[in-house]
Amino acid sequence: MNRNLPIAVLAALVALSLAGPLLAPYSPVEQHREIASAAPSALHWLGTDDYGRDVLSRFLVGANWSVLAGLLATALTLCIAGLAGGVAGFNGGWIDQILMRLGDLVLSLPWLYVLIGLRAVLPLNMKPRAAVAAMLALIALVSWARPARLVRGLVLSLSERGYVEAARGFGVSGFRVFLRHVLPGAWGVLAVQALVLFPRFVLAEVTLSFLGLGVGEPEPSWGGLVLGLKQAWLLPEQWWRLLPVCLIIPLFLTCAIAVRRFRASS
Amino acid sequence: MRLGYLLTALSLIVSPSYAERPSRGGILHVALRAEPKTFNPVIAIDAPSRDVLRRIHADLISIDRSTQKTVPALAETWSQSPDGTRYTLKLRRGVRFSDGAPFTADDVVFSWGVYLDEKVRSPQRDLLIIDGQPIQCLRKDGFTVEFVLPKPYAAAERLFDSVAMLPRHRLEPQWKAGKLRDAWTVGTSPAEIAGLGPFRLKEYRPGAAVLLERNPYYWRPAPEGGGDLPYLDGIEFSLLTDEDVQLARFVSGDLDVLNRLNMKSISYLQGKGAAVTDLGPGLEYNFLCFNLSPRSSKLVWFNSHEFRAALSAATDREALAHIVYQGRATPLWGHVTPGNLLWYDGRLPHPARSVAGGREQLRKAGFRWNPEGHLVDPTGATVEFSILVSSSSPERIAMATMLQADYGELGIAVTIAPLEFRSLLGRVVDTQQFDTALLALGGGDADPNAEQNVWLSSGGMHLWNPNQKQPATDWEGEIDRLMKQQMVTLDAGERKKMYDRVQEIVAAELPMIFLVSPSVVVAQRGNVGNFRPALLDHFTLWNAGELFVRSRGADAR
DSSP states (O other): OOTHHHHHHHHHHHHHHHTHHHHOSSOSSOOOGGGTTOOOOSSOTTOBOTTSOBHHHHHHHHHHHHHHHHHHHHHHHHHHHHHHHHHHHHHOHHHHHHHHHHHHHHHTSOHHHHHHHHHHHSOTTOOHHHHHHHHHHHHHHTTSHHHHHHHHHHHHHHTTSHHHHHHHHTTOOHHHHIIIIIGGGGHHHHHHHHHHHHHHHHHHHHHHHHTTOSSOTTSOOHHHHHHGGGOGGGTTTOGGGGHHHHHHHHHHHHHHHHHHHHHHHO | OHHHHHHHHHHHHSOHHHHSOOOOOOEEEEEESSOOSOSOTTTOOSHHHHHHHHHHOOOSEEEETTTTEEEESSEEEEEEOTTSOEEEEEEOTTOBOTTSOBOOHHHHHHHHHHHHOGGGTOTTGGGGEETTEEOEEEEEETTEEEEEOSSOOTTHHHHTTTOOOOOHHHHHHHHHTTOGGGSSOTTSOGGGOOOSSSEEEEEEETTTEEEEEEOTTOOOBOGGGOOBSOOSSEEEEEEOOOHHHHHHHHHTTSOSEESSOOGGGHHHHTTTTOEEEEEEEOSOEEEEEEOOSTTOTTHHHHTOHHHHHHHHHHOOHHHIIIIISTTOEEEOSSSSOTTOTTTOOTTSOOOOOOHHHHHHHHHHTTOEEOTTSOEEOTTSOBOEEEEEEETTOHHHHHHHHHHHHHHHTTTOEEEEEEEOHHHHHIIIIIIOOOSEEEEEEOOSOSSGGGGHHHHSTTOTTOTTSOSOSSOSSHHHHHHHHHHHHHHHOOOHHHHHHHHHHHHHHHHHHOSEEEOEEEEEEEEEOSOEETOOOOSSSSTTTTTGGGOEEOOHHHHHO
16 A cells, blocks of 8 residues: 555545535534434434534534634644754753653643643633633643654754764854754654644544533534443434444544554654 | 322332331442542532432431431431530430441541531532531530531531541541541542541542442441341442433343432333332422632623523413423522422512513613624623533423523524533533533422522632622622521521522522422332332432331242
8 A cells, every 4th residue: 555545644634624514514513402302304314412402513613613624723732742852862961851751740630630720710601612722732732742752853853864963064153053953853753743643632532521521512623422322322323323433533543553653664 | 189199108108118128238330420529528629529428428417308308317316506616416425436436526627627627628618607607516525526606507417418427547648648638538548538438439440330239337226126227238330421321221221229310211101110100309409600709710691680581581481390200390590499398489570581672671771783683782792601511401401492492582692512521511610611500409398598509709600700708799798698687597588588588689699590390209129128218318328327128029929
């Protein structure tokens, strides 16, 4: 299989998710209580939820938010990780010590409890998206340490390469050496980390929804759709509740395949 | 429908299982929805704490949950003076606390003093004060106490139910030091906690379980010479905040009893060896409570009667009952449910849902709609508020979601804020940091006096504006007057008239929007004997001392 195929599929899925609101056939928040918990039909392909909202529309619009949140949190995490790991590995000494100890501290934080505590102190009137954005920013802030360590290790080894020594010998400034000759070498690691972190952050939204801390009603999100599955005893009668999950799985599967391809080829 | 419930209840009373010879031993496994906040019965107001504490402690006179009548407990007999102001209670002799210390009249006098102590701020204090005067407790001899009422009191005998008798030898030092509220916390060693109930605390595993063990000194004899009670060796309350997890654990056999069943799960339980009982509408009422305290940031809107009436008019109660409770709930326009046969006021108006009527009310109060359709107040501010709801209650989250849509039709942006139950209670009762809260009350006792602390403006559970020094509004003043007056009126018909008026005022003034009363549906795995669920709380464990678990061998037989 072509190494780029999973990436292409992933890109297509992400693009589809981001275009979700344009594809949704109905309003994802409008309740039609007379058709609550309806089975899939020609009008509602994935059926309706407990309040008569179209599940397909909620899935598509929810995909937009869940995927966007995952992408933003991943980007933020990798920016922090690239900078912290790069600076620590390139400079060494006390800067390295401080940044890595800070990383240790962050790694020791139980992020779930931090989030629960954060939700308790957030203003009650905070819009659902703003609340979750705050949560995801926090996840990013406590998730940079592990990729930062990888980047640091790589930068340490790259800093001793001949071409880096040569650049230094020609009097190129440290910042420029770092930016032009060291950091590009870490792109591969950051790309793999992106593929690892992205599904993890999408799953974080699902976890938060399970705890009642995710995207609040009436906004749709994948976490909110999966939340209905907690009532597993309903599935024998209402099997269609599983359909949104079946549609979410390809995204995670493609991410996993892409990571394996990357690792195999590097 | 009512006949059906009656027949179900009757069948439970005369069921062969109740006549069955009880077996001894075994642990009853039940679920607890949230962590208990305290093991101190004087200050406990949360349901999980009370669920545990009522198995550990005992009262002087109890209300039999199945008959709703008073029955002797620690007081073996009692008599009333002709003018109805003096009650003389004869205590049982030879009763011991769970630590072996004897129970005497001194413990009763001590307990009464603690509950009445203003500094202790017990939620039961309001119940023990008549017309501003406390009920006095006098020691006549070692096993006789006299209660002196400032005025005749209508439901005096019922007052004693759930007022746990405390061990003076254990708690007096803390009380004298002014630290009784800090006594018997969830961190206290079980050995330090003593009670007179059928069980005593064995272990508390935070986040996991509360274990009770048989109280070897329990005083109540088994009926018909069946030996000592309780029959069980213990009760294990597993902390399972999620109802779905509770159901899964019940089906897998980890739990013996489900005290409150999710209506959606009833069909799922069919054919799985569960005995499901629908007792009909209970005493619980769900409501949306406005924060009308001075700390409320939305007081300007919430103080408007038209605003509250508009929200009530837009509330689709029928849909709440149908969708959230699968039709096993009754829409409500007042706080007394049809399950409370003696006190329910069927004449209260039941206006049909009307969004147009709601919009008209808002218009009258000076609210307008901006071009985007959002409601704005007379100063031009967009109207939005949050609904605080327990994150562990899927039903209330679902109701909040439906209310959000209902009020959206009025142009109001509603945010749902699910919070862990303890945080929620803290915000509503202690700090009043909320806009509105979706809560439920009821189930303690059918008599109105059980909710004195809810309806009196000075009450700690007067949820929309607690602990008022003076009633903030005229109608709260009238409720105060009626609640105090009905408390001292001995004529049952007169009392009913007064309480009907209270219901009318509350329904008209709408400090709370009443939503639905869910039916009481319970389940057991068929292995629990003497199982007699009742409409009054605790539905399934109220007779825990008499419950027994059939062994597998017995099942096979």
